[in-house]
Every structure is written in structure tokens, then in C-alpha cells.
Amino acid sequence: MLAYIDPGAGSFVLQAIVATLAGVALAAKAWWKKLFARLGLRSAPDRDERDGAPRGDG
Amino acid sequence: MADGVLGASFRDPSGFVFSRDGVVHRQVNRVHAAHYERLMGSGLYADLVARGLLIPHAEAPEVAPLSDEGWRVLRPERVEAISYPYEWCFSQLRDAALLTLELERSALRFGMTLRDASAFNVQLHAGRPVWIDTLSFETAREGAPWAAYRQFCQHFLAPLALVAHRDARLGALSRLHLDGVPLDLATSLLPARAWLDPHLWIHLRLHARLQRRHAARDAAPSRARPRGARAREGLVAALEAAVRRLRWRPAPSAWSDYYAGDSYAPEAADARRAQVAAWVESLRPASLLDLGANTGEIGRIASARGVRTVALDADPACIETAWAAVRAQADARFLPLVVDLANPSPAQGFAHEERSALAERFASEAVMALALVHHLALGNNVPLPRIAEWLARLGRELLIEFVPATDAKARRLLAAREHVFPDYTRDAFERAFARRFELSPAIALPGSDRVLYRMRRR
Numbered sequence: 001m002l003a004y005i006d007p008g009a010g011s012f013v014l015q016a017i018v019a020t021l022a023g024v025a026l027a028a029k030a031w032w033k034k035l036f037a038r039l040g041l042r043s044a045p046d047r048d049e050r051d052g053a054p055r056g057d058g
Numbered sequence: 059m060a061d062g063v064l065g066a067s068f069r070d071p072s073g074f075v076f077s078r079d080g081v082v083h084r085q086v087n088r089v090h091a092a093h094y095e096r097l098m099g100s101g102l103y104a105d106l107v108a109r110g111l112l113i114p115h116a117e118a119p120e121v122a123p124l125s126d127e128g129w130r131v132l133r134p135e136r137v138e139a140i141s142y143p144y145e146w147c148f149s150q151l152r153d154a155a156l157l158t159l160e161l162e163r164s165a166l167r168f169g170m171t172l173r174d175a176s177a178f179n180v181q182l183h184a185g186r187p188v189w190i191d192t193l194s195f196e197t198a199r200e201g202a203p204w205a206a207y208r209q210f211c212q213h214f215l216a217p218l219a220l221v222a223h224r225d226a227r228l229g230a231l232s233r234l235h236l237d238g239v240p241l242d243l244a245t246s247l248l249p250a251r252a253w254l255d256p257h258l259w260i261h262l263r264l265h266a267r268l269q270r271r272h273a274a275r276d277a278a279p280s281r282a283r284p285r286g287a288r289a290r291e292g293l294v295a296a297l298e299a300a301v302r303r304l305r306w307r308p309a310p311s312a313w314s315d316y317y318a319g320d321s322y323a324p325e326a327a328d329a330r331r332a333q334v335a336a337w338v339e340s341l342r343p344a345s346l347l348d349l350g351a352n353t354g355e356i357g358r359i360a361s362a363r364g365v366r367t368v369a370l371d372a373d374p375a376c377i378e379t380a381w382a383a384v385r386a387q388a389d390a391r392f393l394p395l396v397v398d399l400a401n402p403s404p405a406q407g408f409a410h411e412e413r414s415a416l417a418e419r420f421a422s423e424a425v426m427a428l429a430l431v432h433h434l435a436l437g438n439n440v441p442l443p444r445i446a447e448w449l450a451r452l453g454r455e456l457l458i459e460f461v462p463a464t465d466a467k468a469r470r471l472l473a474a475r476e477h478v479f480p481d482y483t484r485d486a487f488e489r490a491f492a493r494r495f496e497l498s499p500a501i502a503l504p505g506s507d508r509v510l511y512r513m514r515r516r
Contacts, residue, residue: 003173003205004069004071004072004173004174005069005173005174005176005205005206005209006208007203007205007206007207007208008208008269008272009269009272009273009275010265010267010268010269010270010271010272010273011207011211011265011268011269012203012282013272013282014260014264014265014268015204015207015282015284015293016203016282016283016284016285018260018261018293018296019203019204019284019290019292019293019296020284020285020286020289020292021292022289022292022293022295022296023284023285023286023287023288023289023290023291023292023293024292025292025295026288026291026292027286027287027288
């Protein structure tokens with residue numbers, strides 16, 4: 001892995017752990033949503049706060 | 059702007075920014091050609107530009123590359139006022155952080171990634187943050203970590219956490235640390251309650267500790283990789299959660315309720331607004347610099363009339379309010395920034411050329427200095443002729459308010475000091491400014507001792 005900025009060795013180690021766990025969390029969240037949808041329960045709307053920050057919505 | 063490669067543009071081997079005939083161009087080097095083709099061909103560029111997240115550009119085949127490794131030349135849309143992260147209030151930096159994460163999330167969907175996450179790649183353009191470095195996008199490699207993770211934490215997460223949990227004045231740390239606030243420094247400055255937020259504990263404190271542990275080793279840890287198809291997306295989501303939890307609610311400052319408080323009798327405030335409107339309408343300047351802008355209430359009189367306005371104030375709470383108004387009203391012509399006019403942003407970085415001085419970036423056709431002179435003269439001991447000289451450098455047309463020493467706000471500045479300014483009088487003010495400007499007769503504000511002058515540089 002080569003980058004033109006210094007990505008930092010410690011940063012890589014931490015990221016490997018955090019990203020892996022966060023990826024699992026995302027997948028689990030998607031799985032639950034699907035399960036709820038299949039059981040005919042409406043999934044709760046996303047908790048995203050739409051507080052005017054750019055989210056690519058305009 | 060002098061022709062040639064711009065002073066800040068030398069780190070990235072993928073290309074650089076240069077100026078030709080006063081127009082900014084970006085050279086793409088051969089080494090980056092495949093990444094650029096993917097950005098344009100995959101639909102990512104069109105998607106980002108349509109959503110206003112990335113600066114649009116045109117290819118400029120008629121302009122020859124500046125150097126041998128050059129492959130193509132781009133002409134990006136012009137950003138009129140270049141500002142730096144250390145001039146942004148909390149919400150401006152937070153908006154820029156969220157933009158950066160949204161770009162990374164979008165890039166991943168198109169098989170690309172951000173190679174860097176520098177806050178200097180964001181500009182506040184037409185009332186919102188936009189990414190200006192077209193060459194930041196590269197093809198993502200399967201299973202590779204995000205090279206810009208550390209930079210994101212230093213440029214965004216650390217300063218945001220410091221302002222939210224410690225003190226708004228720490229926003230200025232970014233002025234000292236151009237590659238972002240070192241994580242060990244942020245960790246030592248943050249109060250214990252910040253660590254109740256597990257996101258900050260992980261991305262700042264644990265991050266700093268791991269940096270220290272691995273700093274002594276020679277080789278990068280080659281096996282440290284995020285595992286799983288959604289790991290990279292998960293990292294973006296985790297960082298976004300960290301940023302979104304951070305809030306800063308400024309305590310009301312002495313100046314943020316300036317106009318709501320007792321400074322002005324209502325008729326004086328109305329007269330002042332009317333004078334500003336009349337002055338702007340008679341001049342119709344292309345650009346206006348509003349010094350000591352407070353919450354921008356007066357400056358927006360100009361932006362509402364189509365004048366591109368940069369508004370500076372030293373109080374982050376005021377700029378926070380001003381930026382909220384810009385976002386709420388989608389005011390594309392008003393840019394409020396945190397700047398202490400007694401110590402404005404200098405030229406700095408390598409060879410003093412990476413970040414330019416305030417006067418170089420914001421000199422405007424017209425300058426407005428309302429309720430400012432007493433701060434500089436009485437609050438900072440700057441002699442009136444020096445103030446006149448500096449304002450003359452910033453613009454040709456000037457609308458300025460003189461606040462006599464008897465004014466309530468001026469008295470507050472002098473409350474505990476001997477009056478070392480026997481020359482702070484209306485006469486002395488007129489004499490000092492007459493050396494640099496032609497003065498209109500003084501315009502009285504009913505119900506107030508303050509007076510306005512329209513001035514034009516000699």
C-alpha cells in the first residue's frame with residue numbers, strides 16, 4: 001500500500017480493526033432491516049439527522 | 059495572481075495547480091491518467107458535480123502542460139474567495155468534514171477512493187463547502203485501508219472535538235499545524251468527559267497511542283487490513299457518527315448580541331442600515347470586505363443586493379450565527395470567516411508560499427468598517443494613521459464608522475485603563491484618514507454619537 005501522504009503505521013493497525021468491526025455492524029444492520037421487512041414489520045426510518053450539512057441532497 | 063505554479067501545489071505527484079493569464083488551471087500528470095479517466099468515465103464525476111460536492115471543470119486542450127510529465131490540463135470553475143480551515147467556525151469545519159466523508163462514500167460506490175482528506179481541499183464556495191482537488195480520486199484497491207484516515211482525524215475530528223469539548227479558541231491550532239492537529243496533542247488537551255464518547259476515544263486517544271507504539275518500527279504493518287466487503291464503507295459510517303455527535307453551542311459572547319443589546323437606539327440602527335444600503339446601491343461594487351462583521355446582519359444587506367461579500371469577525375460565536383444564516387437562506391454571495399483583525403492570517407507554510415496572507419486574498423473593491431476603529435485604536439493601541447494605511451490597502455471605497463471615546467462600547471474598552479489616547483478624537487480621525495482617502499462629510503446617526511463617512515482612496 002503506497003500513498004503520497006503518510007498514512008501512519010499505527011493508523012493502519014487501528015483502521016484495520018475499526019473498519020472490520022464497522023463493516024460487520026453495517027452488514028448486520030442491513031440484515032435486520034431485511035428480516036423486519038420480510039416479517040412484514042416496517043423498518044424504522046433511518047436515524048440520520050438531516051441538519052443542513054451536505055449529504056449530497058442538493 | 060502571478061502566473062506559474064501556485065505556492066501550495068507541490069506535494070502531490072499526480073499534478074499541480076498553476077495560473078495562466080490570471081486563470082487557475084490544474085495539470086494532470088501521466089502517472090494519474092488512469093485514475094482521472096476512471097473518475098470521468100465511471101459516472102462518479104457527474105454524480106458529485108450534480109450534487110454540488112465537487113468543483114466542476116472543463117478540459118483545456120488549448121493550454122500546454124507546464125512540464126514533461128504533464129498529460130492534460132483542466133480549467134476548474136473559479137472560486138472567488140479562498141479561505142482556510144483556521145478561518146472557519148465550528149460548523150463550517152463540521153460541514154467540510156461531512157462533505158469529505160460523503161465524497162469517500164460516493165467514491166467507494168464507484169470503485170474509487172480519496173487519496174487525501176486535507177481540509178485545505180475544501181473551499182466554502184457559493185454558500186456551501188465544495189471539494190476543489192479533482193486529483194484526489196484514485197481507483198480503490200481491493201482490501202486496502204484508507205490512506206487518508208489519519209489525515210481526516212487530524213484535519214477534522216481533532217479540531218472539532220477540541221472546540222466542542224474544550225474551547226472555541228483552539229480552532230486556531232490549525233493555523234499552527236498545517237497538516238492537522240497532532241493526535242497526541244489533541245488527546246492531551248481534551249477533558250476527561252470527551253472520552254465518554256467512544257468514537258473520540260477510538261479515533262483520537264487510541265489512535266494516538268497506536269501511532270506512538272508503531273512510530274519506532276521500520277516497516278509498515280503489511281497484514282493490517284480491513285476485512286469484509288463493507289469494511290471501508292463501515293469506516294466512513296463510523297467517522298460520520300463521530301462527527302455528527304460533535305456539537306458546539308457557544309455561550310452568548312459580549313459581541314454576539316451586539317445588535318440585540320443596548321448598543322444602538324433603534325433609530326440609529328435603522329439609519330445605519332439605510333446608509334449601508336444606499337452606499338452599496340450607489341457603488342454596486344463587485345466585491346465587498348466587511349471588517350468586524352459581527353453576525354453578518356449588516357453585511358448581508360450587500361450580499362442581498364448581489365455583491366460578493368466576505369465578512370470577518372474575531373468572535374467564533376458571531377461567525378457561527380452568520381454561517382447558520384448563510385446555510386438557511388442559501389446565500390451564495392456571503393462568506394463569513396473567523397479572523398482577528400489585530401492579527402490577520404499571515405502568509406505561511408513552506409517558503410511562506412503555501413497559504414497566503416489575508417490581504418492578498420480578500421482585498422476588495424469596497425471595504426466596510428463599522429464599529430471597528432475603536433477596537434483597533436483603543437483595544438489594541440493601533441494609531442489611527444496606521445489603521446487608515448491598512449484599510450487603504452484592502453480596498454478603494456470605504457464606509458467607516460467613527461465611535462467616539464464617550465460611546466458606551468468604547469468606554470467599556472477603556473474601563474480599567476488610563477486614557478492613553480488623547481488623539482482619539484473625530485478631528486484626529488478625519489486628519490489621519492484624509493491622508494489616504496477623500497472623505498465625505500460626516501453622516502450623523504440619529505440617537506447616537508457615532509458618525510459614518512464614505513471614503514475613496516486617493
